[in-house]
Amino acid sequence: PYILGEFVKLSNNTKVVKTEYKATEYGLAYGHFSYEFSNHRDVVVDLQGWVTGNGKGLIYLTDPQIHSVDRND
Numbered sequence: 001p002y003i004l005g006e007f008v009k010l011s012n013n014t015k016v017v018k019t020e021y022k023a024t025e026y027g028l029a030y031g032h033f034s035y036e037f038s039n040h041r042d043v044v045v046d047l048q049g050w051v052t053g054n055g056k057g058l059i060y061l062t063d064p065q066i067h068s069v070d071r072n073d
Contacts, residue, residue, distance in 0.1 A: 003050045003060055004050075004052060005050040005051055005052035005053075005057070005058075005060070006050065006051055007048070007049065007050050008021065008023075008048065008049075008050075008051055009047075009048040010023060010024045010027045010047040010048060010049075010051075010059075011024070011027060011028065011031070011045060011046065011047045012045070012046055013045050013046055013065065013067075016028065021051055021056075022056045023051045023056070023057075023059045026059060027047040027059065027061075030044060030047070031043055031044050031045060031047070034066075038068075040069075041068060041069050041070060042066055042067065042068045042069075042070075043066070043067050044064050044065070044066055045064065045065050045066075045067055046063070046064055046065040047061055047064055048061070048062055048063070048064075049061040049062045
């Protein structure tokens with residue numbers, strides 16, 4: 001379905017991409033939370049999706065990546 005808002009890439013695997021959105025701070029906080037909650041074993045990165053409300057509203061994320069120190073063969 002159609003999602004009202006702007007599709008933006010907030011961060012990638014190595015850096016913050018869009019610093020003008022308040023949503024970027026939320027995304028970085030989420031990535032940091034995932035790192036702390038997993039006892040420094042996992043981190044969620046590559047945050048992109050739809051930002052509503054001039055970058056201060058809801059964030060609908062699509063296909064974020066999870067980096068892990070655990071190896072799954």
